[in-house]
Amino acid sequence: xxxxxxxxxxxxxxxxxxxxxxxxxxxxxxxxxxxxxxxxxxxxxxxxxxxxxxxxxxxxxxxxxxxxxxxxxxxxxxxxxxxxxxxxxxxxxxxxxxxxxxxxxxxxxxxxxxxxxxxxxxxxxxxxxxxxxxxxxxxxxxxxxxxxxxxxxxxxxxxxxxxxxxxxxxxxxxxxxxxxxxxxxxxxxxxxxxxxxxxxxxxxxxxxxxxxxxxxxxxxxxxxxxxxxxxxxxxxxxxxxxxxxxxxxxxxxxxxxxxxxxxxxxxxxxxxxxxxxxxxxxxxxxxxxxxxxxxxxxxxxxxxxxxxxxxxxxxxxxxxxxxxxxxx
Amino acid sequence: xxxxxxxxxxxxxxxxxxxxxxxxxxxxxxxxxxxxxxxxxxxxxxxxxxxxxxxxxxxxxxxxxxxxxxxxxxxxxxxxxxxxxxxxxxxxxxxxxxxxxxxxxxxxxxxxxxxxxxxxxxxxxxxxxxxxxxxxxxxxxxxxxxxxxxxxxxxxxxxxxxxxxxxxxxxxxxxxxxxxxxxxxxxxxxxxxxxxxxxxxxxxxxxxxxxxxxxxxxxxxxxxxxxxxxxxxxxxxxxxxxxxxxxxxxxxxxxxxxxxxxxxxxxxxxxxxxxxxxxxxxxxxxxxxxxxxxxxxxxxxxxxxxxxxxxxxxxxxxxxxxxxxxxxxxxxxxxxxxxxxxxxxxxxxxxxxxxxxxxxxxxxxxxxxxxxxxxxxxxxxxxxxxxxxxxxxxxxxxxxxxxxxxxxxxxxxxxxxxxx
Numbered sequence: 001x002x003x004x005x006x007x008x009x010x011x012x013x014x015x016x017x018x019x020x021x022x023x024x025x026x027x028x029x030x031x032x033x034x035x036x037x038x039x040x041x042x043x044x045x046x047x048x049x050x051x052x053x054x055x056x057x058x059x060x061x062x063x064x065x066x067x068x069x070x071x072x073x074x075x076x077x078x079x080x081x082x083x084x085x086x087x088x089x090x091x092x093x094x095x096x097x098x099x100x101x102x103x104x105x106x107x108x109x110x111x112x113x114x115x116x117x118x119x120x121x122x123x124x125x126x127x128x129x130x131x132x133x134x135x136x137x138x139x140x141x142x143x144x145x146x147x148x149x150x151x152x153x154x155x156x157x158x159x160x161x162x163x164x165x166x167x168x169x170x171x172x173x174x175x176x177x178x179x180x181x182x183x184x185x186x187x188x189x190x191x192x193x194x195x196x197x198x199x200x201x202x203x204x205x206x207x208x209x210x211x212x213x214x215x216x217x218x219x220x221x222x223x224x225x226x227x228x229x230x231x232x233x234x235x236x237x238x239x240x241x242x243x244x245x246x247x248x249x250x251x252x253x254x255x256x257x258x259x260x261x262x263x264x265x266x267x268x269x270x271x272x273x274x275x276x277x278x279x280x281x282x283x284x285x286x287x288x289x290x291x292x293x294x295x296x297x298x299x300x301x302x303x304x305x306x307x308x309x310x311x312x313x314x315x316x317x318x319x320x321x322x323x324x325x326x327x328x
Numbered sequence: 329x330x331x332x333x334x335x336x337x338x339x340x341x342x343x344x345x346x347x348x349x350x351x352x353x354x355x356x357x358x359x360x361x362x363x364x365x366x367x368x369x370x371x372x373x374x375x376x377x378x379x380x381x382x383x384x385x386x387x388x389x390x391x392x393x394x395x396x397x398x399x400x401x402x403x404x405x406x407x408x409x410x411x412x413x414x415x416x417x418x419x420x421x422x423x424x425x426x427x428x429x430x431x432x433x434x435x436x437x438x439x440x441x442x443x444x445x446x447x448x449x450x451x452x453x454x455x456x457x458x459x460x461x462x463x464x465x466x467x468x469x470x471x472x473x474x475x476x477x478x479x480x481x482x483x484x485x486x487x488x489x490x491x492x493x494x495x496x497x498x499x500x501x502x503x504x505x506x507x508x509x510x511x512x513x514x515x516x517x518x519x520x521x522x523x524x525x526x527x528x529x530x531x532x533x534x535x536x537x538x539x540x541x542x543x544x545x546x547x548x549x550x551x552x553x554x555x556x557x558x559x560x561x562x563x564x565x566x567x568x569x570x571x572x573x574x575x576x577x578x579x580x581x582x583x584x585x586x587x588x589x590x591x592x593x594x595x596x597x598x599x600x601x602x603x604x605x606x607x608x609x610x611x612x613x614x615x616x617x618x619x620x621x622x623x624x625x626x627x628x629x630x631x632x633x634x635x636x637x638x639x640x641x642x643x644x645x646x647x648x649x650x651x652x653x654x655x656x657x658x659x660x661x662x663x664x665x666x667x668x669x670x671x672x673x674x675x676x677x678x679x680x681x682x683x684x685x686x687x688x689x690x691x692x693x694x695x696x697x698x699x700x701x702x703x704x705x706x707x708x709x710x711x712x713x714x715x716x717x718x719x720x721x722x723x724x725x726x727x728x729x730x731x732x733x734x735x736x737x738x739x740x741x742x743x744x745x746x747x748x
Contacts, residue, residue: 075444075708079422098741164575185578187728273530274578274726275719290416293436293532294711 062308068301078297090302099276099284106191107280110198111259117199118255119248122206127236129207130214140207147204155268158197159184162269187277190270194278197265202258206251213247214240245325253318257311281307373403374647375428377418379632380668381408388667396654400647404430415440418637422446427637429648432479435467435700436532438633439707442475446637449473453636453645455652459674464695466703468633476633477656480670480677482601483627483698484540485690487612492521492595500615505622506544506563509596513572516595523572524596525588527580528564528725534718536628536701537582537598538564540617542717543699544625549706549713552720553732553739559620561731565724578725600630601691602669614690616697629698631670671695709746716741 069090077083094100129140146154161168162183170180183193217240225239241248263282266272272279272287279287281303289300376393383389390406397404407428409417415437421427427446441447450457450473457465457474468476493500496519498512513523527537541563542549547556567573577585582599589597590610598617599607607614616624634652636645654660658672662680665672671691672678678692702710716738723734 075419075440078419079444079446081423098737159579166576180575182575182578182726185575185726187726270579271530273722275723275728277726277728290412291531292711292715293415294440294708295416295419 065301065304065308068297069305071298073298075295078295083298090298091306094299094302094306099279102276103279103281103284106276106278107260107282109191110195110262110280111256113195114198114202114259114262115252115255117195118202118206119210119252121199122203122251123210123244125203125207126210126214127240129211140211143207144204146201147208151201151264152268154201155197155265158193158200158265159269162193184270185274187275190274190278194266194269197269198259198262201265202255205258206255209247209251210244213244213251216247217243249318249321249325253314256314260307260311281310373405374430374644374651376404376406376430376432376651377414377428378406378408378432379411379414379434380432381410383408389664392655392660392664393651396651396660399654400650402647402651404651418446419444422637425640427639429636429639429644430651431635431637432632433476433635435478435629435631435633436702436710438468438476438635439470439702440711441635441637442470442473443708447475447635448638448645449475450477452642454649455634455636459676461673461675461696463698463700463703464629464631464673465700467629467700468635469703469705470707471705476635477652478629478673479632479634479656480661480665480668480672481629481631481695481698482670483629483691483694484537484598484600484617485614485627485694486617487589487597487599487603487607487614489589489592489595489610489612491592491611492516492519495519496521496595498595500613503615503618505618506620509618510563510567510572513567513595514570517570517572522574522594524567524598525573525580525585525594526564526577526598527582527585528577528721529579529581530718530722531581532714532718533582534721535714536630538717538721539628539701540598540625543627544617544619546620549704549710549717551739552713552717552742553736557735558732561721561724561735564721565727565731568725569727578722601671604669604687604691608687616690616694624693624697626697626699627694628701629695712745713742716745 070085070087071077071083072086072089073083125143129136162170164170164180164182164185167183169183173179173181181189183189221239221243222235225235230238261282262280263286266278266280266283267286270278272283285300285303285307288296288303374397380389393404393406411434414431414433418427418431418433418437418441422441422444431441431447433441438447442449455474455477457477460477464478464481465474468474468478488500490500493512493516496512496516498515503509503512516523527533538560541560542557545556545560545563547554547560551557564573568575568577574588576588580588586597586599586603586606588594589599589612590606592610597612604614617627619625634656636648636652639645655664658674658676658680661672661674662677664670665677665681666684671688672681678695681688682692701714702708706713719741720729720731720734720738723729723737724731728734729737
């Protein structure tokens with residue numbers, strides 16, 4: 001690929017050189033070059049919409065976000081555009097903030113615990129629904145409900161259910177003699193509360209992808225394993241699970257990116273509180289940028305860029321893993 | 329082969345990142361859409377932004393604006409935005425040079441917009457402030473210059489449920505200071521009812537609701553870690569600890585706190601002027617919030633300010649000024665304030681309101697002792713202080729830290745942030 005394209009390029013250079021030393025030999029000599037140029041132009045014309053779209057909607061916002069984070073923006077300099085360049089100062093002040101480590105720890109717990117439960121439950125349900133049985137279709141459709149509900153609705157419902165004094169969860173627990181748990185208002189429970197809601201919301205996604213992954217595995221393999229005397233447990237761990245590896249990898253990566261930027265659920269349920277106990281990086285970025293009467297765009301952008309950086313690192317890790325799978 | 333697949337993977341990783349950026353920027357780019365859609369308004373059309381999306385073109389408010397526009401000889405194009413959205417909209421419009429001619433904005437935001445340089449002072453735009461009560465006007469004053477006039481003011485008071493107080497054997501008139509209030513809460517709890525509800529959430533609403541107690545103890549926003557501030561925060565924290573206030577106040581907004589009060593189980597509910605009609609319907613009465621040692625505590629003012637943003641064509645200020653003066657004239661403002669549940673910012677307006685509805689007396693009294701949050705020349709320092717204050721309130725309420733420790737941490741965070 002590389003070689004051919006460089007070969008064409010050098011060939012073109014030669015011809016261009018020839019053209020300049022012996023000018024205007026007439027139409028016949030120019031026409032293949034013109035044709036090639038036209039072909040190039042056509043190719044670019046086809047790519048242009050995508051390139052323009054990418055630049056306009058991805059590259060420019062990313063550039064803006066980085067620009068915001070390396071300048072010191074105040075409300076005044078935001079208006080007149082005179083924000084001075086400060087290098088990594090915003091990052092330093094964000095990282096030395098007392099909210100930094102709690103939010104990193106919260107984000108880590110939130111992401112990994114969410115994914116672990118979402119994936120395990122999603123996979124278990126997918127295996128469960130793999131065998132068709134009466135009403136399995138209806139049941140599977142019911143499991144999709146959390147996915148179909150607007151996040152605002154499900155998060156508000158969860159916050160009502162988990163209300164300390166009048167929530168249904170606490171009245172249920174009290175019926176069993178367990179005392180009141182301050183799900184949303186105790187620093188030691190708030191992260192658990194938003195985790196439960198987020199896991200519930202994420203299960204359908206994992207269920208659907210793993211279910212379709214399961215259907216991609218030929219029934220013959222299972223049959224062969226069964227004939228060889230493998231029991232159900234062995235068939236799952238030795239046959240199904242390894243064959244699901246590519247689907248598993250992409251599900252985990254997508255789950256990671258989705259969970260990393262979860263905002264709505266936490267904001268609606270706890271506003272990141274009490275006392276930063278459920279503040280993740282995404283929530284913190286919002287709090288800095290839009291949470292108070294005085295927006296601090298630079299710090300918010302710095303936190304946002306850290307989030308992006310983390311996502312990229314995990315994206316690259318996924319890519320590496322994928323390559324090892326390809327080579328093996 | 330390996331090179332291309334690596335390239336593919338890098339592109340893949342970049343796409344993941346791009347998707348994430350798209351998601352993040354998606355939130356903020358929503359604010360940049362210019363709904364007014366007009367790059368250059370014709371000279372006869374004036375843009376007017378307010379935070380009342382609930383009023384459509386057929387409302388009395390919209391008709392009044394239209395009428396005042398006609399009197400000033402121009403057409404007014406009014407757009408209503410959500411309050412929380414309006415600040416960012418106004419900042420972006422200022423950046424793009426497409427500010428509206430008149431901007432009606434929440435009072436603590438005025439100092440932020442003024443320091444951003446997108447508002448004209450009354451010296452430039454000719455608005456008159458003579459008759460407006462100084463304590464309400466305070467939110468519009470930055471470094472001695474006034475950047476707008478209030479539409480009116482609302483504030484907080486203590487609603488109470490007479491039925492519950494009666495059942496608990498509490499005389500409402502005996503509540504004059506914190507001790508008598510806490511004693512009343514104790515009696516209410518002993519009678520098997522719930523004590524008090526307020527909004528202790530970690531947003532500006534939380535600070536707004538805490539300030540009457542903070543100021544009522546004599547504390548000062550420039551010194552969050554004073555013993556007086558500690559007394560105020562300990563009062564709230566103890567109420568929650570003793571069960572006089574439900575644990576849910578930690579997450580309550582003023583709306584959800586009001587819903588709790590409306591269940592009829594609560595003796596007291598700290599809430600705003602805007603609930604007075606609903607309160608009357610459920611038979612609730614209202615008293616001013618007591619200060620620590622008696623008397624009415626200073627309460628923070630809520631409500632919007634008319635501001636006139638900077639325009640390239642300074643000749644436009646004249647008509648804008650006429651429109652605002654028309655809207656704030658006593659005849660017009662009394663009707664507007666009645667509809668919006670505001671207390672007028674001028675004495676003449678307050679008297680006119682009292683004459684038609686004597687039950688407003690508690691509110692007029694409360695507004696008279698009210699303070700602007702950004703007043704005392706705090707200006708843009710207030711948002712920084714307030715954010716730390718509501719954080720400290722949350723820590724103390726939830727028991728994550730003692731009131732004194734939480735306030736001490738808040739004060740040192742304020743110091744770091746303001747020195748930055």
